[in-house]
Amino acid sequence: MDILQIENVSKSFANHKALDDVSLTIPQGSIYGFLGPNGAGKTTLLRIINRITAPDSGRVLFDGHPITADDIYSIGYMPEERGLYKKMKVGEQAIFFARLKGLTHSEATKRLKEWFDKFQISDWWNRSVDELSKGMAQKVQFITTILHSPKLLIFDEPFSGFDPINANLLKSEILELRDKGATIIFSTHNMSSVEEICDHITLINKSRNILSGNVKEIRHRHGANTFELDYRGDEATLLGAIGNRCEIMESNPSLTGYSSIKIHIADDAQLRSVISAANESVNLRSFRELIPSMNDIFIRAVNGTL
């Protein structure tokens, strides 16, 4: 089941095209990453999903139907630039945003107290926002984003500005929300977080969707059949055994006994014979595929060398 389908969406501004015929689908219950260089059109796409701006052409389906004004009650959005009223008290402000998302005053207060307890920030309730540090304000913003238990959560650059401890807290909260059934979209430049928590990604460059799919699948697809072997034994024996079955890319013999070698294999049939030949000649400690990091894929995709 796909919670969100984006079909051939295009959007132009005065002198440039922000999105050019972008299509993608976001499966229910997934954590979906929007990647792309600055100015690629990510924020415009997020705004279209949030119904902040309308596409020039194409359509957005939410839960199988064209998205309507009422669907925003099922969406929570945390923009890249956090925005809170500086002079307002934290608690009052959180209630205000919750009410705009359709919660009643008493329900909002009840849920907020729970979350403030959970994040151990209950004593901030009556402080005004300009007394809070940036990280503190972001925690408040995060709570206001998720308070109305939306089905779909959208974070624009959620980790920017968080210290590692709070970034971890945020990460575990995101995973917990996913486990409870929410679907999460976030846009980011932070590739390690993509590898860690994203199931699916879409890479947007120059207003177009240039790469979409499951993270593991993408990384393996672009793995280029490169493998690394760790072994104990004689380098020459190993090279003699597998040298005619694969291409040796790099060999790092070691005097301490643990050596490694990088090889390239043409196809899966060869893989098995390389493994068995290597196993015969040396003590094989590990054998693993070298899959590119999302960072490599990102850079190669943007440069057009993928």
Add this chain to the structure above:
Amino acid sequence: MKSKIGIIIGREFNERVRKKSFIITTLLTPLLMIALMVAPALIMSYSGGETKQIAVVDESGIVAPKLQSNEELQFQTLDIPLDAVRKLPADAYFAILHIGSDILSNPTAARLYTNSPGGISTETNICSQIESIIEAEKLKMYNIENLPQILAQIETKIALQSFKNDSDSTDDKQADQASSSIVATVIAYVLSFMLYMFLIIYGAMVMQSVIEEKNNRVLEVMVSSVRPFQMMLGKILGVASVAVVQILIWLVIIFVAGYFLVPSLLPDDITAALVMMQQGAEAGSVAPDADIDLLQALLTLTDVGYLMKICATLLLFMVGGFLLYAAMFAAAGSAVDNAQDAQQLQLPITLPIILSLIIMVTVINDPTSPIAFWCSMFPLTSPIVMMARIPYDIPAWEIIVSLLLLYATFAVTVWGAAKIYRVGILMHGKKPSFKELWRWMRYK
């Protein structure tokens, strides 16, 4: 949709009304206004207590015997030469008045030597006394019989009472009685100035707060749950309700103060005459000695129907004018990133407001002139100009048409402003030109 605008109005209203500055200005402004009105009277009555001694050296012998001492000035004729008088100690007399022997033919022959700075009222008083003495002396030269009696008989003071020429209500004297035009002028000035201040101050407040929200990026969070149109309207209505509350508090303070204070300040005979006039008596018959202008002014000010009409139209025009201008101020605020950039966009908006104030002055001179009529119909100038006309009892249909035009224009303006606002709040960086604003209005 309604409830969301309600939530936003509530926030805007609460945030502003709870501010200390709001409470202070709301309570202090009427006090300040009362102080400004009462202070001169108080100062006059206290400073008048001291009587100034004036020594008079009259070489002509005509003026001195006829100078009349009063609470302010005490004249004392001295038969010693001027030089000797001027050598007296400084604290003996406040001033020395010297009248030359040729005063009848030479108007500059009167001189005042003061030991301490003299006030303008002292000089005016002396001057007018000498003038009437000399005029009387000159009249005497024509040898007219019974001159003092004739003069006393011909002395007249005209009090022009204005009536509205309304054939429908010939029976009812009270309905004929037109408002005192002095009071109308004062009310017209005060109301249109008040409206001017409100449009400028509260309009700028809307713009400022949009710029602030845009810079805070609060708007980005808001637009994911509220439509920009609702946000804008909520803000405008929220600020408008603050303005209305402030005006209502002022009106209540003024009326309560007026109700309890004014009767206790007035002399009893004036109060009695006023009560009789309210019951329909002619001003001249109830108090032949009293100042009829004053009575008429008081009558207008105590006419509840007249005051209610003015307050009701004031609120309607204030809210309508504010909504219209606030929509434009909000659009201007949404298009820029800071107050400096806003100035250029602000200018064309404030121009009609300033223009209306200039027109208002000519309107007060002639409330029915074509320029007064058309400017009180044109929505951008009508709130201020119409407010200057209403105290003069203009036809009801003009007020109604003007209000309809004003609110209709607001509806169109808010629609256009919302289109700019919707694009503007998400745009950062370069300040847009008017051409770009026009293009924003046509975005999908």
